[in-house]
Amino acid sequence: MSPTPLVISGWSAVSPFGVGRDAFRGGISAGRTAVAAVDREAFPGPFAEGAVVPDFTAAKYVGKKGTRTMDRVTAIAVTAVGGLIEGFRDELAARPEQTALVLGTGSGSVQSIMDFTRDALAGERPYHVDPARFPNTVMNRAAGQSAIWHGIKGPNTTVAGGSLTGLLALGYAxxxxxxxxxxxxxxGAAEEYSTQRSWLEWHGRAEAERDTPLGEGSAVFLLETAEDAARAGRGALARVGATGFRAFHEPDGAREALATCVRGALERAGVAPRDVRLVAPLGAGGPLVAQEEAAVTDVLGEDADPRWVRIRPLVGDTSAASAALQLAGVLAAAGDHGLAPGEAALVTGVERDGQVGCAVLIGD
Structure with missing residues (x-):
């Protein structure tokens, strides 16, 4: 017996375009870049440009009560989850244990981890640290706080997997x-911009890739059966057809690995290559960009003419939030009613550490 397919019936985003789905959709539709000069006083570091959520603070978007020690990535995640559940808060309150949360992250908050460690080393006594800030150093802080803040009592999972995190989280969900x-x-997934992350990214990249500015943000999606969505009066924006992942050993193997991954996902989803109308690539730096797009062309065919939705040039390298924002980009491009019946969308990614992934979305 095949598993019951799930549909995306709602989504929310916090991005460098602003807080909310409408702000993200407006920026993507206009093809407007959110990359700008970084406030060097707030974010000193090696990058002169970046893409941060404008005027974002936990106090402003989450509330002043209980947020004194909430770090940036947690506040971004709590805000994104809150924006999504507004549409079904009564349903959630009635059966909170039946709603699960799967949230992707990088290392949690690199800033919180490094600040806490520095305080322990530089203080007069190593135990003279603020204990209220210790929870920010664990990877599942954002997922846990999002669930607590919004009364989600079902399974709570944190997934980490580089730029493919959003796709890995989708597969787990x-x-x-x-x-x-x-x-x-x-x-969904979330990532923050911080001085500490900027230095780690700078030293971890090849010199040719250091020109790509960093970004931050979060995108969260509601997955449920089409029947449950219809009963609640929610339309299906897209059905999740399949996800897939493969590995490659040498950089030159990325193209073949992704092509094999995409072919398998399309076959499992029952989608013909000619029906793919939207493609949202990761577009990571260096030669992997060309390999990723060549792999998609290998599968769809030279004559295919899908609409390419490229998110990275507009919001920078959002690391763990990248794939989630790619998914959001597809839904933003599809419009209020989602993918049209028979229409399919493809989200892809190639990580420089040797992993490729993809997801196929289908209109019902």
Missing amino acids: LRLHRGGHCSRVLV
């Missing part, structure tokens, strides 16, 4: 529902 652990899943 599908398995979680398939196993009968919840009736709906909130799934």
Whole structure:
């Protein structure tokens, strides 16, 4: 018996275009870059340009009460989740244990980890640290706080996997529902901009890739069955057809690995290559960009003419939030009613550490 397919029936975004889905859709539709000069007083570091959520603070968007020690990535995630559940808060309150949350992250908050460690080393005594800030140093802080803040009592999972994190989280969410652990899943990813992250990225990149500015943001999606969405009066924006992942050993193998990955995902989803109308590539730096797009062309065919939705040039390298924002970019491009019946979208990614991934979305 095949698993019950899940649909995306809602989504929310916090991005360098602003807080909310409308701000993100407006920026993507206009093709407007959010990359600008970085406030060097707020974010001293090696990058002169970046893409940060404008005027974002936990106090402003989450509230002043209980947010004194909330770090930036947690506040971004809590805000994105809050923007999504506004549409079904009563349903959530009635059965909070039936809603799961799967949230992707990089290392949690690099800033919190490094600040806490520095305080322990530089203070008069290593134990003279602010204990209220210790929870920010664990990877699942953002997911845990998002659930607590919004009353989500179902399974709570944190996934980390570089720029493919959003796709990995999506695959995990599908398995979680398939196993009968919840009736709906909130799934997404979040990343913050910080001085500490900027230096780690700078030293971890090849010199040719240091020109790509950093970004931050979050995108969260509501996954449920089409029947549940219809009963609640929500339309299906897209059905999740399949996800797929493969590995490659040498950089030259990325093209073949991704092509094999995409072919397999399209076959499992029952989608013909000619039906793919939207493609959202990761577009990581260096030669992997060309390999990624060549792999997609290999599968779809030279004569295919899909609309390419390139997110990275507009919001920078959002690391762990990249794939989630790519998914959001597809939905933004599809419009208020989502993908048209028979229309398919493809989200792809190639990580420089040797992993490729993809997701196929289908209009119902």
